[in-house]
Amino acid sequence: MKRRQFLTVSASSASAIFLTRCASGQSNARVERASCLLPRDALVERASCLLPQTWSSKDGLLDVSLGANYGPVSLAGQETNLLNYNGRVPGPLLEARPGDTVRIRFSNNLSQPTNLHYHGLHIPPTGTADNVFLKVPPGETWTYEFSIPKNHPAGTFWYHPHLHGLVAEQVFGGLAGLFVVRGELDEIPEIRSAKEEFLVLQDFELGSDRRIISPNHMERMTGREGSLIAVTGRVNPSLSVPAGGLLRLRLLNASPSRFYRLSLEEHPFYLIATDGGAVAEPLELQEILLTPGERADVLVRGDREPGQYRLLNLPYDRGGMMGGGMMGGGMMGGRRGRSSSQTLATLSYGDRLPAPLPLPEKLLPVEELPEPKMVRRFVFNHGMAPGMGMVFLINRQMFDHRRVDTSVELNSVEDWELTNNGVMDHPFHLHLNHFQVISRTGILPVTPKSDRSWKDTVLVKTGEVVRIRVPFRDFVGKTVYHCHILDHEDLGMMGILEIQS
Numbered sequence: 060m061k062r063r064q065f066l067t068v069s070a071s072s073a074s075a076i077f078l079t080r081c082a083s084g085q086s087n088a089r090v091e092r093a094s095c096l097l098p099r100d101a102l103v104e105r106a107s108c109l110l111p112q113t114w115s116s117k118d119g120l121l122d123v124s125l126g127a128n129y130g131p132v133s134l135a136g137q138e139t140n141l142l143n144y145n146g147r148v149p150g151p152l153l154e155a156r157p158g159d160t161v162r163i164r165f166s167n168n169l170s171q172p173t174n175l176h177y178h179g180l181h182i183p184p185t186g187t188a189d190n191v192f193l194k195v196p197p198g199e200t201w202t203y204e205f206s207i208p209k210n211h212p213a214g215t216f217w218y219h220p221h222l223h224g225l226v227a228e229q230v231f232g233g234l235a236g237l238f239v240v241r242g243e244l245d246e247i248p249e250i251r252s253a254k255e256e257f258l259v260l261q262d263f264e265l266g267s268d269r270r271i272i273s274p275n276h277m278e279r280m281t282g283r284e285g286s287l288i289a290v291t292g293r294v295n296p297s298l299s300v301p302a303g304g305l306l307r308l309r310l311l312n313a314s315p316s317r318f319y320r321l322s323l324e325e326h327p328f329y330l331i332a333t334d335g336g337a338v339a340e341p342l343e344l345q346e347i348l349l350t351p352g353e354r355a356d357v358l359v360r361g362d363r364e365p366g367q368y369r370l371l372n373l374p375y376d377r378g379g380m381m382g383g384g385m386m387g388g389g390m391m392g393g394r395r396g397r398s399s400s401q402t403l404a405t406l407s408y409g410d411r412l413p414a415p416l417p418l419p420e421k422l423l424p425v426e427e428l429p430e431p432k433m434v435r436r437f438v439f440n441h442g443m444a445p446g447m448g449m450v451f452l453i454n455r456q457m458f459d460h461r462r463v464d465t466s467v468e469l470n471s472v473e474d475w476e477l478t479n480n481g482v483m484d485h486p487f488h489l490h491l492n493h494f495q496v497i498s499r500t501g502i503l504p505v506t507p508k509s510d511r512s513w514k515d516t517v518l519v520k521t522g523e524v525v526r527i528r529v530p531f532r533d534f535v536g537k538t539v540y541h542c543h544i545l546d547h548e549d550l551g552m553m554g555i556l557e558i559q560s
Contacts, residue, residue: 113151121160121163128144128145129142140269140271141271149235155239160206168198172195173195174220177189213336214244224549227279230313231263244336252304263285284314284316295404304412308356310357320348321372324371329359331422333356338422379482431472434475437476437554444457463556468559469560494513494527498525500525
């Protein structure tokens, strides 16, 4: 196990728990109601108290109905009018295994067109799979169907809308859900024995009528944030770890703009997986910075004195249009730098185990990629466009759906050099293929080889140059890359990638 003080992972309880109604149609998926009530003699509490419903594949098929709706849902223990999947925020957890077929009958019950993006999954970018160019009009349905490759890594992925121009609005409205691929990582004995929780981090700005407030022009420029932070639909939920046991936290930043700088009082995190799957061995961290779209899978040891410990969101300045210190205070009431920490959840201790659970010594090997065939350069900045005001640019161009910006060869490996010449941090997301971070601002290597990890989203800070190494494998077709501050993506910071055989 290795120690690090900080990682940019580029590297209440009053809320109702209910089993949501399904959209019309039959489903062969196994539906599980999570329970916090276990036999008193249970060796380890494993059931999640934060996600009441999971749809799991059965006999190699995940077959479900999913509807995008607008209406009342339970958020932080109160009825709130939000965009939602099947009547809940976040949406149902979808769970499959490598080799499974996934069939999702998707109904758009919104007044706007929408679609689904399977963030982080390595599946085709065309047809009925991860096709972000697809538009599902209001009142219509579409069946997504694809197979998860047999060699797909286990990991924490997610689904959300990706219709250009509406992405930030629909995600900020509540549309997001987890997609978990179970596999080899989950079978490691120490991880299999850990209690598991799913922490979906979302923020909202609500009016007195408990409806989403739309951002003003400047808030779109900087990236909208809300003053209410929910953790899997709750405010400051309670978590527990058995004394002497392990707690596995699957962390997802599903906010459109907010960064989460996470710390757990008196407890380090032990990183076991990033966006694209497992690391080689647990990495000890005091903090984790999750930018929009990023995930981290960590273990927490129950080896302190019993008590209550806060999961904190520490201050972070991601830049701003008029200088630093503008982010983090919520949209309404002006943007002021947030100088204090926010409590996201509270951890307490359960019954002591007969014998302590150790951390795993080794996880799964991370492939070392070959030297690249080509190096490409991408520069992030902003500018002005007639009739639009401020727009966000990659290589001095804003998004155009008629233009292919980058063409690559299937089965090639490339280095992409990402330079941020703007005044705000930009998390860069590449669809379809995971990558490894090679260097930051000329520092090579960025981490020891033993700390290599697979990513699909990486933070590029203001003035920074980040080099990533990408293998383009298995699938041809068009997909995209973009800033995952979703207002910036909607305002032009996205390009089209075409993978050719």
